[in-house]
Amino acid sequence: MTAINSGPKAMLTGGESERKQAKMPPLALIWAFAWATVSANVSAANELVSVGEVIAERGETASGFLSFAGSTSRGVDIPVTIINGAGNGPLLALIAGVHGMETAPQAALHRIRREIDPADISGAIIIVHRVNVESFRQRTAYLNPLDGKNMNRVFPGNVQGSMSERAAAAITHHVIDQADYLVDMHAGDANEDLAPYVYVPMTGDREQDVSTIALARAFGVGRYLPIDISTTDFEAPIFLDFTAAVRGVTTITTETGSRGEAASWAVDLASNGVRGVLAHLGMTNKGPYLEQTAEVWLSAAEIFPAPKNGFFAASVTSGAEVQEGDEIGRLFDPFGDVIAIVSAPFDGWVNYVIATPPANEGDPLAMISRFGTPPLD
Incomplete structure (x- = not known):
């Protein structure tokens, strides 16, 4: 039996926890795309907003597909909606389904599309309902089954690359590059x-x-994890939110939902969070819809990988506060003998814990954050 209470941070294969750091190049040197399809654009007065061939004039809602060719003969159609408000204002991008089985935000964006009237909006909303189409279709966690890649590790993408890289390139060019604000x-x-x-x-x-902190608070879930990206290596493929932030887009990544389920509480939380953002940005006079709770600021999150293959049984649940030495879970061999105990090496808050038993060596078993303070205070 092996006792595990610390160890290297995992090269995470899922979730949103691996945040690499290196050196940032000048903004002028950030990779740019050459694109042969219809450009995404928005006029200063949002008279016309387009994402590929999906076009919405002022006061209109339009839905369709952002289509691009695949690395084989198979192409991909990403479902998008544009809600182009009757009044002038910023462009907000709402993106879901970068991991296809993270379904609660996708259901929340269905609700936003149904309930938001462009007559009540100042500015424009671009909704990307589901980026990782094949992951959703095949019910795969973390990875795109077409190329085995984690789509949230390949931004800003590559128009000549694999399917995940091409999808990332399409989102970067058609959505990120025209957004003022973005919620991933x-x-x-x-x-x-x-x-x-x-x-x-x-x-x-x-x-x-300052704008990013305000956007996070407007979404309103009460727990916030700042990530320092000021020294990030943007020459390597990275996260969607990093890609947007370095382009000057005020960006947050939200985590609302559990176990791949579109549970009503999680759908409510995500859709009400979006309405809070709309109210904060002055795009609507309705909302916010979430009661503001006491803030908890987190820091220095760590991932705890499986030390070997086994059957994992968690001893804690997400959202639990743990103290150094508390048991997080146990790993069993095929016969039911304990082969490892994972325990917390510091006091903190459990962002997530794996809820299904299969564990392969190196897979993340849990993520725990330390408690921190608000940045810039």
Whole structure:
């Protein structure tokens, strides 16, 4: 039996926890795309907003597909909606389904599409209902089954790359590059018992960082995890939110939902969070819809990987506060003998814990954050 109470941070294959750091190049050197399809664009007065061939004039809602060719003969159609408000205002991008089995945000965006009248909106909303179409269709956690890649590790993408890279390139060019604000909406994947929280990317640009903190608070789930991206290596493929933030887009990543389920509480939380953002940005005079609870700021999250293959049984649930030495879970061999005990190496808060037994060596078993303080205070 092996006792595990610390160890290297995992090269995470799912969730939203691996945040690499290195050196940031000048913004002018960030990779740009050459694109042969119809450009995404929005006029200063949002007279016309387009995403690929989906076009909405002022006061209209339009839905359709952002289509692109695959690396084989098979193409991909990403469902999108544009709600182009009757009044002038910012462009807000709402993106779900980068991990296809994170379904609660997808259901929340269905609700937003049904309930938001463009006559009540100032500015425009681009909704990407589901980026990782094949992952959803085949019910796969973490990875795109077409190329075996985690789509949230390949942004800003590559128009000549694999299917995940091409999808990332399409989203970067058609959505991120025209957004003023962006919410990348995630949840617990099919195997993750996850408690709600928000990632808050900190760029080192004070004006942008103040705007990002305000956006996170407007979404309103009450737990916030700042991520310092001021020294991130943008020459390597990275996360969607990093890609947007370095382009000057005020961006947050939300985590609302658990175990791949579109549970009503999680759908309510995500859709009401979006309405809070709309109210905060002055795009609507309705909302916010969430009661503001006491804030909890987190820091220095760590992932705890499985030390070997086994049958994992969690001893805690997501959202639990743990103390150093508390048992997180146990790993069993095929005969039911304990081969490892995972325990917390510090006091903290459980962002998520794996809720299904299969564990392969190196797979994340849990994520725990330390308690922190609000940035910039």
